[in-house]
Amino acid sequence: MDTHGNFGQMYVAGNATVQALTTTSVKCDDWDGHLSTPAGGATADSGTGDKITVNEPGYYRATLTACLLGINGSTDTVDIRKNGTASAGVIDGTAVDQVFLTNSLTHVVSTHAIVHCNKGDDLSVWLTGSGSHNITVTDAVFTVERIG
C-alpha cells in the first residue's frame, strides 16, 4: 500500500479559552478536532494527547498555521517538536517568535519543516512565554503529511 500522502491533522476554530504561559514551554492543548489516516499513516489525538503520532517510518512534512491573541508587551514563541517535552524536541528552524504590541490584536504565525520520523514518534505544537501571562490560540491547523 502506498502510504505517501497519509496524514494527521488537528485543528481549532473560534477558541476563546486561554492557555497560561510561562518561560517553561507547554504543549498547545487547544485542539478541538482532528482528521487522520491511522492505517499506515498518522494518528491525530486532539483530545488528551494533543499530538500526532506517526505509524510508519519515513519523511514527513509538519505544517502549522495559527492565529494568536497575546498580551501587550509579550513576546511568545511557537514551535513544532518531535517527541517533545518542556525542554526538548524542537525541530530545528520551526521556532517563531511573535511580538504583541497591543492587546486584542490577533497575529498569524506559520511554520513548517520536513522531518524524519520512526514508527511511534509524535509531533506536537508548543508555546513559550516571555513571562507569566495568557495566550489564546483562536484558530489553528496543524498537519503532518507523509512525503517519503
Added chain:
Amino acid sequence: MRIFGQLYTDGNSTPQSGVTTAVKCTQWEHGYPTRDQWGVTADETTNNRLTINHSGRYRIEVAGEMSASALSDPVSVIVYKNGAALTRATAKVTVTANGDYFTFAILAFDECVHGDYFEVYIASQASSNLLLENGTFSVTCVGPREDR
C-alpha cells in the same frame, strides 16, 4: 517516494547588513536531507539554493521569523526561480520599530524541469540589517509536469 529538499536555519545571529534592494538570503545554515537521493540538491553553503533534479510539479514553501534594524514599509521576502522573482510567491511585512520580529509564510506551486533552482531573496524599503533567526525553505514534488 516523493522528491524533496529543504534548507533551514535555527538560531542564526548573523544578519545581512544594509539591505535595500532585493538580495539573496544567505542565512541558511543547513541543508536537509544532506544527500541528493531525494532528487533535490540542497546547497546552503555556496549558492544558497534548492536545485530540482527531476522534472515535475513542485510545492514551494518558505516560513520563518525575521527581525529588522530599521523601520521599513515593507520588508519583502520573495522566492526567485532561476534568478528571477516568482512574483506570486512574495510576502511583505511592515516593520514599525527597530528590532521588531515578524513572521512570514509563502506557499506556491510551479512546473519545473531538471536544473531549475529556487532561492529566497529579501528586501527592505529602508537600509536595514535583516536577520533570519529561524526559518525553513522547502520544495516537494507533488506530481508530474502538466505537459506530460
